[in-house]
Amino acid sequence: MESIRAYFGSKYRLVGVKLFKEIPEGYPTPAKPGKFCEFVRRAALGETILMRAEDEECHQSLIALGFQEPMFIDIQPRIQPAETKAVLIAPVEEIPDPDVVLMIATPRQVMEAAALLHGIEAKFAGEIAVCGEVIAEPLKSGKANVTFLCGGARMFADYKDSEVILGAPLEVFKELETKVKALEKSCGALCGCKTSDLPPRVIQVFSELGFERGIDYFFGRVDSQNVRIYLNKDINGKISYVTIHFPVKGEVEVTPPFQARKRGAWTDLYATFKDGEGFDISSGKGLKELIEELAAKVKKK
Amino acid sequence: METLDLRGEKCPDTFVYTKIKAEEIGYSGGGKLKVIVDYPPAVESIPRSLAQEGKGYKVLEVKQVAERTYEIYIEIPAFED
Numbered sequence: 001m002e003s004i005r006a007y008f009g010s011k012y013r014l015v016g017v018k019l020f021k022e023i024p025e026g027y028p029t030p031a032k033p034g035k036f037c038e039f040v041r042r043a044a045l046g047e048t049i050l051m052r053a054e055d056e057e058c059h060q061s062l063i064a065l066g067f068q069e070p071m072f073i074d075i076q077p078r079i080q081p082a083e084t085k086a087v088l089i090a091p092v093e094e095i096p097d098p099d100v101v102l103m104i105a106t107p108r109q110v111m112e113a114a115a116l117l118h119g120i121e122a123k124f125a126g127e128i129a130v131c132g133e134v135i136a137e138p139l140k141s142g143k144a145n146v147t148f149l150c151g152g153a154r155m156f157a158d159y160k161d162s163e164v165i166l167g168a169p170l171e172v173f174k175e176l177e178t179k180v181k182a183l184e185k186s187c188g189a190l191c192g193c194k195t196s197d198l199p200p201r202v203i204q205v206f207s208e209l210g211f212e213r214g215i216d217y218f219f220g221r222v223d224s225q226n227v228r229i230y231l232n233k234d235i236n237g238k239i240s241y242v243t244i245h246f247p248v249k250g251e252v253e254v255t256p257p258f259q260a261r262k263r264g265a266w267t268d269l270y271a272t273f274k275d276g277e278g279f280d281i282s283s284g285k286g287l288k289e290l291i292e293e294l295a296a297k298v299k300k301k
Numbered sequence: 302m303e304t305l306d307l308r309g310e311k312c313p314d315t316f317v318y319t320k321i322k323a324e325e326i327g328y329s330g331g332g333k334l335k336v337i338v339d340y341p342p343a344v345e346s347i348p349r350s351l352a353q354e355g356k357g358y359k360v361l362e363v364k365q366v367a368e369r370t371y372e373i374y375i376e377i378p379a380f381e382d
Binding site: 058152 | 311312313314340341342344345346348349350363365371
């Protein structure tokens with residue numbers, strides 16, 4: 001799950017939440033009562049907390065998390081029947097098999113996650129939020145949900161106005177992780193680091209190879225083919241990948257190491273390589289040969 | 302019976318205003334209070350929070366009077382100064 005955090009550039013850890021029908025041994029309980037939404041935020045900063053009913057100050061959360069049944073009206077979303085005795089809240093890597101995973105995120109990060117998951121149907125009302133909208137609701141539906149939090153969470157749990165929470169069953173986050181890892185390999189969409197952010201030495205390398213500098217790629221012609229070159233960072237922020245892209249009008253043969261995407265009348269033929277595997281980005285050694293070798297493999301149908 | 306109209310208010314303000322009003326009534330000899338809310342979670346949290354106060358508040362009835370509008374009837378004992 002660390003790759004998700006790195007991909008989205010989140011300063012928070014993903015939080016795992018697991019519900020128990022018996023109080024488990026060996027987990028730290030809070031020194032004083034608080035609110036579930038507050039414990040989630042603390043877990044996102046690295047803390048592990050086992051919350052029992054007596055540790056929870058918020059009555060709505062006790063109902064939403066299934067510690068208690070409502071007495072007067074049926075408020076939703078909630079876990080029913082109410083059989084919960086404890087809730088473990090911790091960085092996701094520290095909970096075996098969590099029921100729900102939470103990501104404190106900005107709207108932009110949720111947008112990116114939604115795009116990767118092919119859409120999120122969010123259901124929120126600004127009430128019973130962290131405990132209900134992103135715990136009980138995803139558990140009931142089996143799908144991701146987004147909460148914009150509630151008054152209590154905003155007032156007591158120190159969330160910023162710019163923060164919302166994406167919550168989903170573990171399986172959904174595993175799917176997200178798979179997609180993020182695939183993107184790391186393919187460098188995602190055909191886009192790269194802004195060339196203005198690149199070290200001058202790297203820019204010089206591509207200039208010496210005869211490539212012009214675009215906003216986020218270098219472009220030129222090799223063997224009568226248009227070529228674009230994108231540089232991408234790994235999850236540690238180091239420029240480690242080179243994606244070589246041939247935009248070709250019409251149909252082309254797609255053979256390894258190429259992948260292809262259709263774009264109207266065009267086919268984007270591209271392949272990604274890791275720095276050090278036959279070439280060196282900082283010196284340019286081996287790059288020219290690699291690009292020429294690929295250009296020779298571009299075959300129109 | 303006094304009425305506290307909290308329509309438009311959300312938790313935790315719904316409880317805070319109820320508590321202030323209930324104490325005012327309690328220190329004035331006790332009586333009954335009708336609280337009107339249109340924030341459903343407050344229907345559950347106000348009675349539970351009042352019970353936690355340990356001042357002998359008693360919720361007599363909760364009535365739904367319209368979609369998302371509820372009346373909570375509370376009996377408040379007389380407090381000693």
